[in-house]
Amino acid sequence: MKKLFVIGIGTGNPQHITMQGISALNQTDVVFIPTKGEEKAGLADIRMQICDRYISRAYELVEYPISPRNEATADYTQRVLDWHDLIAESYAQMFARAAADATGALLVWGDPGLYDSTLRILAAVREKAGLDFEIKVIPGITAVQALTAAFGIPLNTIGNPVTITTGRQLARGWPEGADSVVVMLDGRKSYESLDADLHIYWAAYVGMEEELLIQGRLADVRNEISKTRDSARSRHGWIMDIYLLRKAR
Ligand SMILES: C[S@@+](CC[C@H](N)C(=O)[O-])C[C@H]1O[C@@H](n2cnc3c(N)ncnc32)[C@H](O)[C@@H]1O
Numbered sequence: 188m189k190k191l192f193v194i195g196i197g198t199g200n201p202q203h204i205t206m207q208g209i210s211a212l213n214q215t216d217v218v219f220i221p222t223k224g225e226e227k228a229g230l231a232d233i234r235m236q237i238c239d240r241y242i243s244r245a246y247e248l249v250e251y252p253i254s255p256r257n258e259a260t261a262d263y264t265q266r267v268l269d270w271h272d273l274i275a276e277s278y279a280q281m282f283a284r285a286a287a288d289a290t291g292a293l294l295v296w297g298d299p300g301l302y303d304s305t306l307r308i309l310a311a312v313r314e315k316a317g318l319d320f321e322i323k324v325i326p327g328i329t330a331v332q333a334l335t336a337a338f339g340i341p342l343n344t345i346g347n348p349v350t351i352t353t354g355r356q357l358a359r360g361w362p363e364g365a366d367s368v369v370v371m372l373d374g375r376k377s378y379e380s381l382d383a384d385l386h387i388y389w390a391a392y393v394g395m396e397e398e399l400l401i402q403g404r405l406a407d408v409r410n411e412i413s414k415t416r417d418s419a420r421s422r423h424g425w426i427m428d429i430y431l432l433r434k435a436r
Contacts, residue, residue, distance in 0.1 A: 188285040188320045193305055195298040195327015199395040201237050203328045209241045211325050215292040217285050222250040234294045251281055275308050279316035298327040302353070302371055330429045331369050333393040337400055340388065343367055344433070366434045373428070376416070379409055384435045387412070391419055391428035
């Protein structure tokens, strides 16, 4: 493989992909799609739909499983690093099987630069496996943008910074000095134990047909969010949610 496009596809709405992404797909010989393991079937379907809808040339589709994380490793960072090594090995084998002059594409959820390790893993593949392919990143709409657009709100307050963090980090306490905090990857519902006066803008499946939106003073809506989250998760078998917390003036 001589070149790999890493294409941000947005957050589940096939219309999120940019013209630049579509153009890259139409220069691609082989599209690599994760279909098993951690990746939910629904998310693989969205990637397939994007290929069906926008690629107007012959291409090969290579499906690959993502190895699960070893939950027995106690240290979180080590667990993630080990997992990345496993993925890097399977990428190296998969890329080595592609023709030497082929152009490949990976379709990354949202934008490849935000809470996604594809680019870190690819750097390791090139370094450790000695594969010398060019990488071209095509930006995509992030869940953060889809969230603020869904509510029709700006991300920041006037002249102030924004913190983007994870549920795991938020559970350790409110980021010092922050007034707008976006929380991703929060399977533990960290919002449940925060300051009651915060304003929350919560979205699940944002941009998708299943989209759910709830906003209000945290004390007033947190139970509703948790109930909605639990029932949506059991209905669909998976959930992706994100929220913005804003300090009351
Ligand atoms: C591994 S991160 C990937 C982020 C992605 N690279 C981006 O640019 O948005 C996954 C997290 O993104 C958020 N997310 C992604 N898609 C979403 C969606 N359609 N609705 C709500 N949250 C979403 C959730 O917080 C989820 O836990």
